[in-house]
Amino acid sequence: MSEKQKLFIGIDLGGTNIGAGVVTPEGGILSRDKIKTKAEGGSDTVIERIAKIMDRVCDQAGVTHDEVQAVGIGAPGAIDVKKGSVIVAPNLRWNNFPLADSLSKHTHWPVTVDNDVNVGTWGEFCVGGGxxxxxxxxxxxxxxxxxxxxxxxxxxxxxxxxxxxxxxxxxxxxxxxxxxxxxxxxxxxxxxxxxxxxxxxxxxxxxxxxxxxxxxxxxxxxxxxxxxxxxxxxxxxxxxxxxxxxxxxxxxxxxxxxxxxxxxxxxxxxxxxxxxxxxxxxxxxxxxxxxxxxxxxxSELGDDAGIIGAGLLACERLSQKSE
CATH class of the missing domain: 3.30.420.40 (ATPase, nucleotide binding domain)
Known part of the structure; x- marks a missing residue:
């Protein structure tokens, strides 16, 4: 894979499972996988699980950490998009949890967080039915x-x-x-x-x-x-x-x-x-x-809508910051 290739990781975070994939700027998926969320273990456990599945999809795609530009996450519940925090997500047992900051500190990648339905919409809008x-x-x-x-x-x-x-x-x-x-x-x-x-x-x-x-x-x-x-x-x-x-x-x-x-x-x-x-x-x-x-x-993307949408949203937000 070319060193100049810019890639993104899309995360579909749910109360039961975490889906992840390596996403290209064009909306292609190079690898995908999922893992149990284990929300009952608390926020630290969930962050560790997200990091684990990100490492796994990178390995599956043969992608180095340097080739990943940013991470996008679609999370359930009410989201403060500007802060990248989860205001409330009952199925994750979270209240005012700084998801973007917590994961960014753990992985050293910039992280974008949005509502899971928004990222699914964005995926369909960019490369799916819309x-x-x-x-x-x-x-x-x-x-x-x-x-x-x-x-x-x-x-x-x-x-x-x-x-x-x-x-x-x-x-x-x-x-x-x-x-x-x-x-x-x-x-x-x-x-x-x-x-x-x-x-x-x-x-x-x-x-x-x-x-x-x-x-x-x-x-x-x-x-x-x-x-x-x-x-x-x-x-x-x-x-x-x-x-x-x-x-x-x-x-x-x-x-x-x-x-x-x-x-x-x-x-x-x-x-x-x-x-x-x-x-x-x-x-x-x-x-x-x-x-x-x-x-x-x-919908044309099915279960991939959230992963693709999250990855493409991270791509867009990174582009906005660099302008």
Missing amino acids: RHTEDMLGIFIGTGIGGGLAIHNKLYYGHHMTAGEIGHTLVKADGSLGRRTLENLASRTAIADILRKLIAANHPSVITELTEGNLSKIKSRVIAEAFAQGDQLTTLVLQDAAKYVGIAIANTVTMLSLPHVVVGGGLTEALGKPWIKMVNEQYKKYVFPHGHDCKVVA
């Missing part, structure tokens, strides 16, 4: 629902640094408390909860067979399998969820006049194109007429 646009909404549907915005070729944060939090937008004003926001109505957690209640009320579903009667096993894979088998109950619940996702996207596109939306996340990956089609059909019912030409497409 690479041909200047403005984009990224929405990721899994255990919860998160969103990020790229406006005029940059991540947009807003005054309170929380722009794009589409999962917390109200989509059912007359819903019961706890059943009003998009996340409460259309996340995998919400869909699984609705299915459990309906099946417990004697609505027939192939899910009972797929889970061997243990409805706590309703995850994205089970929902996708039931949907693929044409299960009527699952299809009806997903249609309802797609309606709320469509409403939320329509509202955002109408408000910001966006030309592009990328939909990703674990549930989307599991359900595939039929889910994207359902969301598109619902979105077009509710969007302002001039927003009909907005493209709503599936």
Whole structure:
């Protein structure tokens, strides 16, 4: 590998696993791996685990430390982007933790920290489903629902640094408390909860067979399998969820006049194109007429979105500092 090659490490930090990869400035991944987070061991343990996985991916790619220019991290929870600190991340048990400073002292590389959904959005925007646009909404549907915005070729944060939090937008004003926001109505957690209640009320579903009667096993894979088998109950619940996702996207596109939306996340990956089609059909019912030409497409990077986005964000921030 050329000594002039400038490389970056992207980190996807989660409460259970840490994903990492060596990323090129063009968004390619030279190596990738993951390791258990072990958050119960405290922040020092997590920092050591991040350093370990970074060394591992460098070794796998045959990359020396001198070839790595900077590190980008996508972390869960509320992030102070300017300070590079995690304000609060319940699944990591962190409060006001100086992640960038702590890791930089440990590795001697400059470190950029952002919200995990923002870096996923950035990855899709740069080299994934949104690479041909200047403005984009990224929405990721899994255990919860998160969103990020790229406006005029940059991540947009807003005054309170929380722009794009589409999962917390109200989509059912007359819903019961706890059943009003998009996340409460259309996340995998919400869909699984609705299915459990309906099946417990004697609505027939192939899910009972797929889970061997243990409805706590309703995850994205089970929902996708039931949907693929044409299960009527699952299809009806997903249609309802797609309606709320469509409403939320329509509202955002109408408000910001966006030309592009990328939909990703674990549930989307599991359900595939039929889910994207359902969301598109619902979105077009509710969007302002001039927003009909907005493209709503599936994520192209899958699990790599966070790693690639984090690496490319580190690249961009380093370039900004050198200007």
